[in-house]
Amino acid sequence: MSLLKKDTSFDQCIKCTVCTVYCPVAKANPEYPGPKQCGPDGERLRIKSPEFYDETLKLCTNCKRCETACPSGVKIGDMIAVARDEHAKMPLNIKTIRDFVLSHTDLMGTVATPFAPIVNTITSIKPVKKIMHKTIGVHDHKSLPKYSHGTFRRWYKQNCTSQALYPQQVHYFHGCFVNYNHPQLGKDFVKVMNAMSIGVQLLDKEKCCGVPLIANGFFDKAKKNAKLNVRNFEAAIEKYNSSIVSTSSTCSFTLREEYPHVLKVDNANVADKIEYVTRFLLKQFMNGNTPKMKPINKKIVYHTPCHLERTGGNLYTIELLKMIPGLEVVVLDSQCCGLAGTYGFKTENYDTSIAIGESLFKQIRQSNADFAITDCETCKWQIEENTQLETIHPISLLAMAIQ
Numbered sequence: 001m002s003l004l005k006k007d008t009s010f011d012q013c014i015k016c017t018v019c020t021v022y023c024p025v026a027k028a029n030p031e032y033p034g035p036k037q038c039g040p041d042g043e044r045l046r047i048k049s050p051e052f053y054d055e056t057l058k059l060c061t062n063c064k065r066c067e068t069a070c071p072s073g074v075k076i077g078d079m080i081a082v083a084r085d086e087h088a089k090m091p092l093n094i095k096t097i098r099d100f101v102l103s104h105t106d107l108m109g110t111v112a113t114p115f116a117p118i119v120n121t122i123t124s125i126k127p128v129k130k131i132m133h134k135t136i137g138v139h140d141h142k143s144l145p146k147y148s149h150g151t152f153r154r155w156y157k158q159n160c161t162s163q164a165l166y167p168q169q170v171h172y173f174h175g176c177f178v179n180y181n182h183p184q185l186g187k188d189f190v191k192v193m194n195a196m197s198i199g200v201q202l203l204d205k206e207k208c209c210g211v212p213l214i215a216n217g218f219f220d221k222a223k224k225n226a227k228l229n230v231r232n233f234e235a236a237i238e239k240y241n242s243s244i245v246s247t248s249s250t251c252s253f254t255l256r257e258e259y260p261h262v263l264k265v266d267n268a269n270v271a272d273k274i275e276y277v278t279r280f281l282l283k284q285f286m287n288g289n290t291p292k293m294k295p296i297n298k299k300i301v302y303h304t305p306c307h308l309e310r311t312g313g314n315l316y317t318i319e320l321l322k323m324i325p326g327l328e329v330v331v332l333d334s335q336c337c338g339l340a341g342t343y344g345f346k347t348e349n350y351d352t353s354i355a356i357g358e359s360l361f362k363q364i365r366q367s368n369a370d371f372a373i374t375d376c377e378t379c380k381w382q383i384e385e386n387t388q389l390e391t392i393h394p395i396s397l398l399a400m401a402i403q
Contacts, residue, residue, distance in 0.1 A: 009040075009073070009074050009079070010040035010044060012072040012074050013036070013040035013041075013072060014072055015036065018069045018071060019039070019066035019067075019069050019070050021069070022065050022069035023035050024061070024063065024335060024356040025059055027355075028356050031056065032056060033054070035076045035077070035080070036076075038056065039066070039076035039077075039080050042057070043083065046083055046086075046087065050087050055088070057080050057088070058084065058088065060077070061215075061340035061341075061343045062211075062214070062340065063077070063306040063307070063336050064077045064253075064310040065309075065310075068306075078262050081214055081262045082262055084217065084219075085219040085262070088217055094135060094137075095137045095346075097136055098136035100218070101136075102345060103213045103218055103342060104208075104218070105180065105212060108180075109147065113148060113149065113150060116146070116147040116148055116150075120147060123143075123144045124143060126140075137346055137347040137348065139344075139345060139350040141350065142345050143381075145181050145381060146181065150183070151180060152174055152178050152186040152187075155186070155187065156190075163200050164199055164201070168198045168242075169199045169240045170193060170198055170199070170242050170243050171200075171201050171202070171233075171240065171244045171245070172201065172202055172203075173203065173209075173245070173251060173252075173255065173274075174189075174202070174246075174247070175247070175248045175251045176208050178248075181377070182377070185395065185396060186247070188393070188395050188396045189247055189277065192281070192399050192402060195291035195292075196284060196289050197289075198284075201236070201240065203229075203244075204236075206229055206232060207224075207225035209225070209226075209229070209251040209254040210223075210225045210254060210259075211251070211254045212342050214258065214263070215340075215342055215343065222263055223265060226259045230266070230267050233255075233267070233273070237273055242273075243275050244274045245275050245276075246275075246276060246277065248376070249276055249308035249375040250307045250341070250377075250378075252274060252276040252313075253308070253311060255271075255274050259271075276308070276311075276375070277394075278375070279313055281316075281398075282320050285323060290323075291403075292403045293324060293401040293402055294401055295325040295326030296327050296397070296401050297326040298328070298371060299328040299330065299367075299369045300321070300327060300328065300369055301331075301363070301372050302318060302321060302330065302332060302372075302373045303364075303373070303374040304334045304375075305337075305379050306340075307376070308376070313375075317375055317394050318331055320394060320398070321397070324398065330367060332360065332363050332367075335356075335360065336357065337357045337360055337374075337376075338353040338357030339379065340378070341378050344382065354386070357382055357386060361383070364387045365387050365389075369389065372391040373392060373393070374391060374393070379391075
């Protein structure tokens with residue numbers, strides 16, 4: 001890559017170190033130099049010579065909180081991710097197997113969903129978790145995500161044959177979590193949209209948005225997925241000229257922002273059509289397309305995911321929650337939950353992950369809430385595992401309220 005094509009936004013860094021103060025990893029792990037040193041400071045050196053690349057960049061969780069805090073608009077997290085793409089070496093050891101399994105979600109989901117009850121049982125047995133801890137480095141205090149016995153796409157094909165009859169249409173990027181782990185969220189999405197006279201179409205094909213692949217160093221596969229997704233977005237928009245809506249705050253962020261900046265995949269023709277679901281819904285509500293809702297007399301605590309805060313999208317979710325009758329909404333001083341996708345599953349990162357999330361867990365345990373609400377699937381896993389409070393998506397809560 002020529003220097004002319006390099007991201008030189010590090011020149012905007014004023015060395016204020018606000019990013020390091022705001023970084024959850026720098027607070028919890030003294031081995032991590034922090035985003036200023038790994039991002040703009042390091043990039044100035046890496047341009048001179050790749051020998052200045054430091055493997056401590058792998059300690060970055062890609063939470064983007066450094067970018068949220070930066071007063072100069074430096075894309076610090078992107079800079080670190082691109083540096084890993086260009087300079088990191090894939091280690092040849094057994095933990096590479098772990099990283100492959102955690103990141104290749106389409107492959108693992110396709111293999112596991114037909115045998116979900118068996119797979120879920122085996123991976124939850126304590127001796128098996130101990131073996132994974134000692135061998136491939138998945139911490140034995142972590143529970144691997146449970147698979148659904150049957151995918152969301154299969155359910156959709158069997159139950160949603162009349163979607164094209166609705167006067168308005170959206171395309172749904174369901175993502176790996178909904179398809180392989182939690183089809184109920186996809187069903188709730190269809191219910192909410194249909195209650196507003198909006199039909200739901202699926203893309204002809206979709207692949208993992210790429211964020212777990214980026215996090216684990218499989219950049220070539222992430223780029224391949226991104227190119228396939230963009231082609232299918234273009235085809236969907238040409239057919240319906242409708243929004244592409246995601247129920248994952250991280251997927252929608254990655255599809256819009258990471259593709260051009262980290263993966264160098266051009267999404268200019270489709271980026272403006274990609275929306276996170278609560279932004280799409282709040283606009284519909286404000287324009288008078290509000291479904292009939294019954295009161296939900298519950299107390300909920302809301303946790304803002306890092307990637308949603310990066311885009312300012314948490315404001316849409318909070319306002320949407322406030323429009324549900326009878327709901328007591330408490331917005332937590334969240335910061336980061338600590339799981340960061342696949343990061344917290346790894347033995348070497350587990351203590352850092354828990355230290356980052358402890359303040360959030362404490363707030364939730366003391367809240368006496370009926371539910372925790374969050375827009376991110378991995379935040380859901382982390383909160384439920386460390387607080388024992390059922391954690392659901394805003395769309396599932398909205399589906400409960402719809403008459």
